[in-house]
Every structure is written in C-alpha cells, then in structure tokens.
Amino acid sequence: MxxxxxxxxxxxxxxxxxxxxxxxxxxxxxxxxxxxxxxxxxxxxxxxxxxxxxxxxxxxxxxxxxxxxxSRAPMTVGTQRPTATYVIIAITAAVFVLQLFIPALEGIFAFNSAFVIPSIAFEPWRLLTAVFLHSSFFHIGLNMLALWMIGRSLEPLLGHARFVALYLLSGLGGSVGVALIAPGIWVVGASGAVFGLLGALLVIGRHIGANITGILIVLGINLVIGFVPGYNIAWQAHIGGLVVGALIGLVFARTRTRARQPLQIGLLIAIGVGLLALLAIPAVFYV
Ligand SMILES: [Zn+2]
Ligand SMILES: [Zn+2]
Incomplete structure (x- = not known):
C-alpha cells in the first residue's frame, strides 16, 4: 500500500x-x-x-x-508464537472480570482529559489504564478478536518488544486523540491500540499472511458502535490510534537494520514524548 x-x-x-x-x-x-x-x-x-x-x-x-x-522446542525449526498478544488478551480479560465485580474500577482507571490537567486533577495513569477497561461483552469481544487476528501475523514479524511498544503507544495515541478532538468525554477500551496495529499493518504491507478483509470487518463494526451513545467508545480514539500506529509502522520500516536500532528506540521515545506534549493543547481550553 x-x-x-x-x-x-x-x-x-x-x-x-x-x-x-x-x-x-x-x-x-x-x-x-x-x-x-x-x-x-x-x-x-x-x-x-x-x-x-x-x-x-x-x-x-x-x-x-x-x-x-x-529446551521447549528441541531439534525442530519453530515458529515464533505471538506471546505478547496472548498476554495482552489475558490481562484485558482478567480486568474485565474484575470490572464485573468492582464497577468502581472504571471511575479510577477510565480516561477523561480533565485528569491530565494539573490545575484540575492529575491522574496520568488513566491515559494507559483506560486501554485495558471495557464497557460491555460486545466491546471487549470485538477488540480482542481484532487484536488476535492482527497480533498473530504482526507480532512474529515485528518481535515481542516492538509489538508491545506499538500497542501501548497506539493506546496512548487513542487517549490523546480523545483529549484533542473531544476534551471532557469519558472513554475506555483497547480500540485505539487495536486501530494502531491496523495502521502499522497498512504501512508495513499486506503481504504478511494477515486476513485484512476479516480485520476490516471487525474494526468496521467497532467503528460503527463508536458512534452509539452510552457505549463509552469514541471514534476520536480510533483516529488517534490509527495515526500513531501508521507513524510507528513507518519508523519500523525505515529503521530495520541493526545500525539503526538506537535511532528506532529514540524515535519511539520521541513519539511518546510528543503525544504527551500534545496534551498541553486541550489544557488551554480549561484554564
Ligand atoms: Zn543466523
Ligand atoms: Zn524464512
């Protein structure tokens, strides 16, 4: 592409x-x-x-x-397992079960841009913890299905560390997207992070064995319910995640050689810092 x-x-x-x-x-x-x-x-x-x-x-x-x-796989040439994908799905599912028993968790860990404005409230963990919360079975089901569909192709290709960095930075991008486009609304969900995986996948290329059509259908449904009121899912997070994921995909594609590894790490840190810096923009509307 x-x-x-x-x-x-x-x-x-x-x-x-x-x-x-x-x-x-x-x-x-x-x-x-x-x-x-x-x-x-x-x-x-x-x-x-x-x-x-x-x-x-x-x-x-x-x-x-x-x-x-x-050795776990002696004498055979093995296939790298998408371990991080499974771990992220397991953590997210466990958090969802916890949410069913302790509904107050959403009040502590969901994201709202008001909580990254020091003069109002400063609870910055919400930028990332919101990625692991979900508002319904339907919501978590769609997100984890999409994560599994993309992760099993993309993670072995990128390696575990790059995949996790991509997922978390895209999730952060989703929260920042909400803060920029719709300051003040409450959001939860892995959608921003999952859209980031899609963004990276589209930049890196489609010839890696991933079923793009299936992924697009699942994410399309996700995108549509983002407009349904009462679901706490925001299309603004999808856009933030998609843009950040595509940017990181570009960084990975251009810094693949060993000599460029320090540059790759530096650029990923710069993207994280840049996203946090963007949070100063919505703060202007409150002060
Ligand atoms: Zn070798
Ligand atoms: Zn080969």
Whole structure:
C-alpha cells in the first residue's frame, strides 16, 4: 500500500531464505533477516535454521543432553508464537472480570482529559489504564478478536518488544486523540491500540499472511458502535490510534537494520514524548 519503493527493493527487509517474505526480526547470531517460520527461540532472541544447525554441530554430548531436557522446542525449526498478544488478551480479560465485580474500577482507571490537567486533577495513569477497561461483552469481544487476528501475523514479524511498544503507544495515541478532538468525554477500551496495529499493518504491507478483509470487518463494526451513545467508545480514539500506529509502522520500516536500532528506540521515545506534549493543547481550553 504505502510502503516505499526503497523499502521494497531493500533485500535486508526480507527473509534471506524466503525472499518474498517481509520481516523485521534478525537472527541473533548471523544478523540476517528471518521470517517467522525461520525463527527458533534462542537464549537471547531468535536464530535462523543455518545457525541452529551450526550451533548443534559444535555442541558437546552433555550440552545436547541438557538442551533436550530444558529446551521447549528441541531439534525442530519453530515458529515464533505471538506471546505478547496472548498476554495482552489475558490481562484485558482478567480486568474485565474484575470490572464485573468492582464497577468502581472504571471511575479510577477510565480516561477523561480533565485528569491530565494539573490545575484540575492529575491522574496520568488513566491515559494507559483506560486501554485495558471495557464497557460491555460486545466491546471487549470485538477488540480482542481484532487484536488476535492482527497480533498473530504482526507480532512474529515485528518481535515481542516492538509489538508491545506499538500497542501501548497506539493506546496512548487513542487517549490523546480523545483529549484533542473531544476534551471532557469519558472513554475506555483497547480500540485505539487495536486501530494502531491496523495502521502499522497498512504501512508495513499486506503481504504478511494477515486476513485484512476479516480485520476490516471487525474494526468496521467497532467503528460503527463508536458512534452509539452510552457505549463509552469514541471514534476520536480510533483516529488517534490509527495515526500513531501508521507513524510507528513507518519508523519500523525505515529503521530495520541493526545500525539503526538506537535511532528506532529514540524515535519511539520521541513519539511518546510528543503525544504527551500534545496534551498541553486541550489544557488551554480549561484554564
Ligand atoms: Zn543466523
Ligand atoms: Zn524464512
């Protein structure tokens, strides 16, 4: 879609064993790009099948024995699991169950832009905690379905840390979007974060095995109920998340090489700081 020609033509952005597959994950031993299918979890990060074979060849009998005993996926070339996706879904579901028993949680953790204005009330955690709250079974069901659909393709491609950074910064983007476009309204939900994943997916490319049509249908329903009053879901959060997610997708696509990793981390921090700085704008309307 919006992926640049430069990015497409750069072979560093594709698996060295499968030149048609994009990836952002490097083998920790030879530093070549490998797709999810070619990744095997190692002590640090993941390694490619060639390095796995070399490593095995140089192992002593005792080491091999120890590995067979302790390794989760011995002797097989494994597929990276979307662990962070599952963890985020588990946390969100647990929080929803808690909400059913303790309705007061929403009053403490939901987001309202008035709570990031020091002269009124300063409870900045709401910017992120609201992402883990939901207003109904329908709301959490839609969001977690979309998260699972996107996460299982996008997380193995990006790696766990980049995926979590994308999710949280997009969630923050959703809250900031609400503060900018509709200051004063209450919002909860992972929609902003999920729309961020979609934004990144659209920038990074559609050829990663994700079912874009299914994802768009689920998010379309999500978008529509965002306009239904009483649901505490705001379309403003969807826009904030989508814009931030697309921006982060662009950062990932342009800073994929190892030499640019510090730049990538710096840019992610800059996006977070920039979002917080934007909160000063709605504050003007209150003071
Ligand atoms: Zn390797
Ligand atoms: Zn591959």
């Amino acid at each position: 919006t992926t640049s020609d430069e990015f497409r033509s750069n072979r560093d952005n594709f698996c060295y064993r499968h030149p048609d597959r994009q990836s952002f994950v490097l083998c920790q031993r030879c530093m070549r790009t490998i797709c999810p299918e070619c990744q095997t979890p190692a002590a640090v990060g993941v390694i490619c099948p060639e390095c796995l074979r070399e490593q095995r060849a140089t192992q002593t009998t005792a080491q091999k024995k120890a590995e067979r005993r302790w």
